[in-house]
Amino acid sequence: xxxxxxxxxxxxxxxxxxxxxxxxxxxxxxxxxxxxxxxxxxxxxxxxxxxxxxxxxxxxxxxxxxxxxxxxxxxxxxxxxxxxxxxxxxxxxxxxxxxxxxxxxxxxxxxxxxxxxxxxxxxxxxxxxxxxxxxxxxxxxxxxxxxxxxxxxxxxxxxxxxxxxxxxxxxxxxxxxxxxxxxxxxxxxxxxxxxxxxxxxxxxxxxxxxxxxxxxxxxxxxxxxxxxxxxxxxxxxxxxxxxxxx
Amino acid sequence: xxxxxxxxxxxxxxxxxxxxxxxxxxxxxxxxxxxxxxxxxxxxxxxxxxxxxxxxxxxxxxxxxxxxxxxxxxxxxxxxxxxxxxxxxxxxxxxxxxxxxxxxxxxxxxxxxxxxxxxxxxxxxxxxxxxxxxxxxxxxxxxxxxxxxxxxxxxxxxxxxxxxxxxxxxxxxxxxxxxxxxxxxxxxxxxxxxxxxxxxxxxxxxxxxxxxxxxxxxxxxxxxxxxxxxxxxxxxxxxxxxxxxxxxxxxxxxxxxxxxxxxxxxxxxx
Numbered sequence: 359x360x361x362x363x364x365x366x367x368x369x370x371x372x373x374x375x376x377x378x379x380x381x382x383x384x385x386x387x388x389x390x391x392x393x394x395x396x397x398x399x400x401x402x403x404x405x406x407x408x409x410x411x412x413x414x415x416x417x418x419x420x421x422x423x424x425x426x427x428x429x430x431x432x433x434x435x436x437x438x439x440x441x442x443x444x445x446x447x448x449x450x451x452x453x454x455x456x457x458x459x460x461x462x463x464x465x466x467x468x469x470x471x472x473x474x475x476x477x478x479x480x481x482x483x484x485x486x487x488x489x490x491x492x493x494x495x496x497x498x499x500x501x502x503x504x505x506x507x508x509x510x511x512x513x514x515x516x517x518x519x520x521x522x523x524x525x526x527x528x529x530x531x532x533x534x535x536x537x538x539x540x541x542x543x544x545x546x547x548x549x550x551x552x553x554x555x556x557x558x559x560x561x562x563x564x565x566x567x568x569x570x571x572x573x574x575x576x577x578x579x580x581x582x583x584x585x586x587x588x589x590x591x592x593x594x595x596x597x598x599x600x601x602x603x604x
Numbered sequence: 605x606x607x608x609x610x611x612x613x614x615x616x617x618x619x620x621x622x623x624x625x626x627x628x629x630x631x632x633x634x635x636x637x638x639x640x641x642x643x644x645x646x647x648x649x650x651x652x653x654x655x656x657x658x659x660x661x662x663x664x665x666x667x668x669x670x671x672x673x674x675x676x677x678x679x680x681x682x683x684x685x686x687x688x689x690x691x692x693x694x695x696x697x698x699x700x701x702x703x704x705x706x707x708x709x710x711x712x713x714x715x716x717x718x719x720x721x722x723x724x725x726x727x728x729x730x731x732x733x734x735x736x737x738x739x740x741x742x743x744x745x746x747x748x749x750x751x752x753x754x755x756x757x758x759x760x761x762x763x764x765x766x767x768x769x770x771x772x773x774x775x776x777x778x779x780x781x782x783x784x785x786x787x788x789x790x791x792x793x794x795x796x797x798x799x800x801x802x803x804x805x806x807x808x809x810x811x812x813x814x815x816x817x818x819x820x821x822x823x824x825x826x827x828x829x830x831x832x833x834x835x836x837x838x839x840x841x842x843x844x845x846x847x848x849x850x851x852x853x854x855x856x857x858x859x860x861x862x863x864x865x866x867x868x869x870x871x872x873x874x
Contacts, residue, residue, distance in 0.1 A: 502709050509677045509703040510726040510774055520722065524713040601713040601754040 389571040397575040406560075411579055413556040417473060417545035418583075421480020422537050428481070429488025430530060434522065436489075437496040454486040458544070462551045471552040480544035484537035488530070495529030496522060528602075531595050538587045542580060557583075622654040624691070625778050625810040626676055631685035633671050645671045647835035648685070653778070656808040662821040662868065663831025669814040672836065673780045676812070677703050689778065702776030706783040708763035710755040716742070716766050717751040723773030741769045744803065761792035765799075772803065781813045785820070793817075794852045797824055805849060818868050822861060823852050830871050840871045 372391045379390035401407040436443045462479055469475035499521065507517050549558030557576045564572025633646035645668040653659045661669045674680050676687055678697035689698040702723075710719045717738055724734050742748045745765040755763055764784060771779060785793040797820060804811060815821050821828050822844055830840040842864055846855065855861040 500707075500709065502705050502707055503711070505674075505677075505679050506703060506705065506709045507726075508679060509697050509701060509780075510723070511697050511699065512726055516726070520711060520714075524711070527713075602756065 386568075387570060389574045393571045394574045394578055397571050398578065401575065407579070410555055410557050410560045410576070411583070413473075413553075414542070414545050414549070414558065414580070415583065417476035417548065417556065418480050418538075418541040420473075420477045421544055422484055422534070422541040424477065425481035425484035425541070426488045426530070426534065426537065429485045429533070430492045430526070433489045433492025433496065433526075434518070437493055437522075443493070450486065450489070454490070458482045459547050462547050465548065466552040471554070476545045476548035476553070476556070479548035480541035483540040483544035484533070487536050487540065488533045491529040491533045492526055495526035499525050527598055531591065531598065534591055535588065538591070539584055542584060546580065622656065625653050625655050625657070625689065626812065627652040627686075627688050628672070628676070629686045631672070631675065631682045631687060633668070633675055633680065633682045644835040646675070646682070647837045649836060649838060651829060651838065653810050653812050655777075655810055658804060658811045658813070658824060658826045660813045660815060660821040660825035660828050661831055662815055662818055662828055662872075663836065664833045664872065665816050667831050667834045668836030669831055670782045673703070673782050673812065673814055676778075677701055677780055700775065700777045702771035702774050702779045704764075704767055704771050704779065704781045704784045706786045708755065708760070708767045710763055710766055710770075712755050715752050715754055716747060716758070716769075719755070719766050720769045720773050723770040723775075727774035727776075729773070729775065737773065741773055744772075745769045745799070759792075761788050761796060764788065764796060768796075768800070768803075772807070776809060778810045778812065781811060783815055784813075786815065786817075793820065798852060800824070801849065818865050818872075819855075822846075822864050822868070823850055823855055828864075828868065830868055839874075840868070842868065 375388070376391045379385045379388050385393075398407065401410075436446075458479070461482060462475075465475045465478050465482075469478050503521060504517070507521060512520070545556065546558030546561075549556035550562050553559040557580050561573045561576035564570070564576065628649055628651050631646055631649045632644065634642045634644045637643055649672060651659070661672065663669055671680065675682055676689065676694065678694050678701075681695075687694040689701060692698065711722065714722070720738055720741055721734060724737060729737060738751070739748075742751055745768060747762065747765055747769065750758065750762065755766070758766070767784070785796050788796065800811075801824060813821075813824060822842075825844050828842045828844060829838050830842070831837065832839050844864065846858070846861060846864075
């Protein structure tokens with residue numbers, strides 16, 4: 359039932375856009391769904407769609423993966439060393455608060471206009487999400503559970519494998535959800551600054567040529583990517599957290 | 605049948621002393637408070653538990669009895685005094701000591717089998733024997749058929765059975781039990797106490813058990829140590845001579861049982 363309403367809502371919005379364009383406002387500024395669909399169709403057959411989508415997905419995906427692994431790793435290590443955590447806390451929070459989008463020009467300077475600078479942008483966007491969520495997740499672990507494993511003389515790896523990592527799985531999943539959007543932002547911002555491919559680059563190029571249809575086509579693909587990625591997370595989440603079910 | 609000689613053993617077996625499993629001598633434990641002062645929690649406690657002995661510490665809640673168990677388990681260090689387990693001074697968790705908390709402390713992402721297997725893994729039981737031992741423990745704890753459930757799907761009493769199973773799987777020589785049935789309703793508590801005695805009868809490990817429930821203490825113990833409010837000191841000791849196996853329902857109407865409980869009540873109120 360909810361599915362039906364969702365489809366109806368989206369169809370309604372698209373229809374309203376289609377009808378309003380050229381009547382209520384100039385089509386030049388807003389383009390319209392039929393033109394965008396036609397453009398995507400052309401891009402699909404010319405190979406442009408695959409090339410730009412592939413570039414953005416690999417930038418965002420690699421950034422998310424590396425940022426996630428690094429964030430969890432740093433979080434797990436810092437959780438074991440509360441003193442160190444306290445000392446570096448202002449630095450972490452400072453970097454976290456910094457609008458990392460502003461780093462893009464520097465990253466292009468440091469890492470070039472290729473894949474690496476975009477991966478680093480995406481990574482910098484998601485790293486702190488994973489780091490802070492991991493720290494918070496470990497903080498919520500019941501001290502008695504840690505003590506219980508200690509009384510059974512469990513080693514550090516055993517505790518990590520059996521207690522710490524499973525306990526932070528829900529926190530990591532939440533981070534992935536937030537990270538999907540942020541890693542796309544990172545990749546696209548990187549592409550806006552300096553690139554020769556990618557959906558962000560395509561949007562930027564289209565805008566520069568006053569081609570609103572092209573810009574919207576790029577945005578549409580980005581939107582679909584975020585939705586699909588989120589659905590994938592839902593699929594992965596269920597088997598990983600089935601123990602929570604009553 | 606003339607000439608057959610019947611030899612009667614005249615010396616009672618009770619004279620044989622059993623090896624010490626745990627001993628505490630003049631143990632003081634204090635906690636550092638955030639304001640810099642020190643809160644004495646355990647005030648010069650001397651006690652011992654022999655092999656296969658069931659000792660219960662009874663006293664008001666929050667009196668520091670749990671702290672004593674934690675110190676024996678090597679989780680906290682005393683400020684003064686000496687603790688030994690199997691003759692070795694405690695510095696960090698000693699081997700073959702099982703711990704059971706009032707909370708079940710099961711790992712929620714593992715099934716019943718998975719949680720009990722944690723005990724087998726850490727107790728150094730060879731992998732080849734796991735499956736058989738798991739089935740045996742599930743049967744012993746009346747959990748057969750629940751092996752694949754997650755803790756969230758079990759009642760409080762069943763979760764504590766799983767905790768007990770995990771501890772038994774660990775093969776401890778000494779079981780430290782900190783109000784393990786304290787959060788359960790009265791009937792479940794009695795049922796689990798009965799099962800603990802049944803298991804203890806067949807496996808004969810040493811148990812040091814903390815509770816604030818006097819009847820539970822007397823029903824289970826070989827020896828009851830009565831503690832003062834914080835800082836914890838031992839104010840009385842009772843050797844419980846009630847015959848075993850004990851049935852709680854029958855104990856209730858036993859005047860000897862009632863008089864021991866009464867005596868402990870009086871000591872606690874003094």
